[in-house]
Amino acid sequence: MIWDNRMRGSGKATVLVGILGSLLLGCSAEQAVRKNEMPAVSRMQEPAEYRIQPGDELDIKFFYTPELNQTVTVRPDGKVSLQLIDEVEAAGLTPAELDGRITPRYAKEVKEPAITVAVKTFAGRKVYVGGEVGKPGLLDLQPGMTALQAVINAGGFLNTAKPEAALVVRTAITQAPTPIRINLSQAVNGEATRGDMPLQSQDIVYVPKTFIAEANVFVDQYIRGLLMFNG
Structure with missing residues (x-):
């Protein structure tokens, strides 16, 4: 019960600071990647295999001993x-x-003990959409959601947007944030396998007004600005 109360107590602001804070720590952990080393999406990427997170509800089922079946929630620890x-x-x-x-x-x-483990419900999976979109902010990450779908859910592109210069900022716990260039104009025009990509929890999708040359420098400054604004 104590764990459940703690889980319910976290709000959107905490989630946003967590996303951006983890990215900022990654920025200080490694030097920025040179712009000519920054990956770009040439075809639809396969989504990474899902990893269990605190708050997820798991079904643990036993084929031969069903009396041991359990549904458990992953605690904050x-x-x-x-x-x-x-x-x-x-x-x-x-x-x-x-x-x-x-x-x-x-x-x-x-x-x-023939066992299967399945995620019954997902918890705390968020992405952030910013820049030239109708409603910048946090979104719940739905299974299979792509960058273009996230932009649409965030109110779509503004007239000032440059979809062909969009970025997805991705992070891992032990790595610096990685900006990935995506051409959402191609996705809008039906070339989804070239310009779009599936999102992962804690990704940031950014749609700029103009092409960003020094993407890694921009990512660092943008994240710091969001942390100051939401602090």
Whole structure:
């Protein structure tokens, strides 16, 4: 109950600061990538395999011993409590990796622990859309959402927008934020496999007025400005 109350207490401002803060830490962790090294999207990228996050609700099912079936929520500390084997670290793992981690432990308790792990509900998956769009701000990340779909959900392009110069800023916990150039004009014109890309949790989609030459410098300044504005 304590964990549930803490989960419900986080608001949109906290989520935004978390997204931008993690990006800013990445900026200070590594030197900016030179502009000629910045990746660009030439075809639709495959979405990364989903990794479990705090607040996700998981279905743990046993084929031969259904009495052990559980639905559990990942706590803010990233762990879940399971019957017979107690606490297990779940956050950061794929469902298959969690399956592989708990199966050997259950093998000591039950015969033939054929287990499946599935994410029942997703929690806290957000992206931020900014720049020349109708309603800049946070959006819930829906399964399969692309950069163009996020822009549409954020009110679409303004007349001042330059969709062909859009950026997706992506981060990982141990890496600096990576700006990826995308040509959303191609996606608008029906070339979705060339100009669009699927989003991940905590991505930032930015639609500028003009082409951004020094994208890495811009990313650092833009993130700092958003943190100051929302602080």
